[in-house]
Amino acid sequence: MTVRIGTRGSKLALAQTATVCKKLAALGIEVEQKIISTQGDEVTGVPLHEIGKQGVFVRALDDAILNNEIDCAVHSMKDIPAIRPSGLFTSAILLRDSPADYLAYSGSMSAIKIIGTSSTRRKAQLLRHDPCLTINDLRGNVDTRLKKLSEGQYNAIVLAEAGLTRLGIRIPGDRLPPEKFVPSPNQGTIAVVSKADPSLMEVLSAIDHSGTRKDVAIERAVMEQVGAGCFTPMGIYCKGGHLIAEVLSLDGKRTERIEKNVETIDEARAQGDALRARAGDLIAEAYQTLGISYDR
Template identity: 60%
Template sequence: MHLKIGTRRSMLARAQAEKVAGLLQNEGITTEPVFISTAGDEQTGVPLHEIGGQGVFVRALDDALKRGEIDLAVHSMKDIPAERPAGIVTSAILKRDSPADYVVTEKDRDAIRVIGTSSTRRTAQLQRHWSGISIRPLRGNVDTRLGKLRAGEYDAIVLAEAGLQRLSLTLPGFRLEPTVHVPSTNQGTIAVVSRDEPTVTRALECIDDQVTRTDTMIERAVMEKIGGGCYTPLGIYCKNRYLIAEVLSLEGDRIFRLERTISDPEEAQKFGDEVRESGRDLIDEAYERLGLSHD
């Protein structure tokens, strides 16, 4: 079997696609990359919530799948929005890499004053747990972000540790504990999506990790109930069915947090209902302050 793999052009996206290609090659499946540009890649100077939110890195690849230009697409699973097009399925979820955030810096923690990130979640959590800092927007691929750090625009920047691992980058800095700085839903996980066609979905079953699928689908069930996308400071993390979710104010000075062992996605949906109801004021406030409509 020969499959066309759709991917973005960034170094990280390529590394993720190459990882999938290698796993498939081990199973006797040949592949070729097809590079596709997304709105998130083309508009790097604009906050994500202003150009369509979480799905901006995914829609162009979804469209290519529907047109039959590619057979599968590789994504950081955290970029995949809750609502998916009809006929598009997550056929494989790879074993999870680190879910944690990583602070890249050559300075001592006490000397850090300016941190770069455009994530509302990271911003709120950093301000909650770290006094005396200023957060400045930072977007672009990993090379762009590191270049701005080296140019002295920031004292530190925050990246997903999994991305650094996939790029084989060893950088100075420190890891943020994911039970404290609760990561984005599915952070550290690579997902492979395809059309809902048995010949392709069956071929991808061989690289699907069931433990990771269970934890990440529990996280996703909670996310779908809570809503908020990348607009609300929201962390959801499950490891071996132990689930943590928190909703924060934009400044991180207020929070609702819930923790519990979860048996299945149905129980996770009930958990999500609890978080949504208890964190509703924080969610609504974030949408209002960002000038966004919210049902």
């Protein structure tokens, strides 16, 4: 069978899709690639939270699967929202790459005053580390971000380390330890979403990594129970069942954090409920600051 694979057209998305295609080809499976444009790619001049909720890079690919234009789509799993359309299934989750953020800069760390990122989580964590920093919005693909850094618009920028690795980019900077700068849930993970076709799902399951699937399922269970959306600074990271999750205020001055060993999805949901109860005021405050209604 020939598997029609959809992808965004960015260099990173194409690199991730190439990884999936290579794995499938090694199993003797023919693939056909199709590029799909998404709203997140088309609107680049504003922060992500002003475009819409989590999923701005996913919806067009979901529609293409449901309309039978493609059989499956490759995503950064952190972009996939909790609520999914009926008829879709995450058929494969690849072995996780680095979950960490990477602070790209040249020169002395002490000279860093202005950092670029569009993530409220990264902004809050950086301000927690150093309240004197200025954090300015930064959108665009990796090349665009690196160009703005080289032009001196920022002293440093934050990128996902996994993305740099997949693109073969080596630049000066430091890996931010995920235990302190807790990443977005599922960061560093490539997922393949398909229609709920048993024969297709069986083919794609051959490239699934069970350990990564368990860890990211725990992260997603916590994320779903907290229900803070992409507007709230929140990091969730699980490795081998060891869970770290935190919600921060937008200015990074206050944090609610849990750190537990978790074995089951039910345990993960219980930890998510506990974090939501403790961080309710921080979540509501983030929504209010951004002018978005929040239903507790």
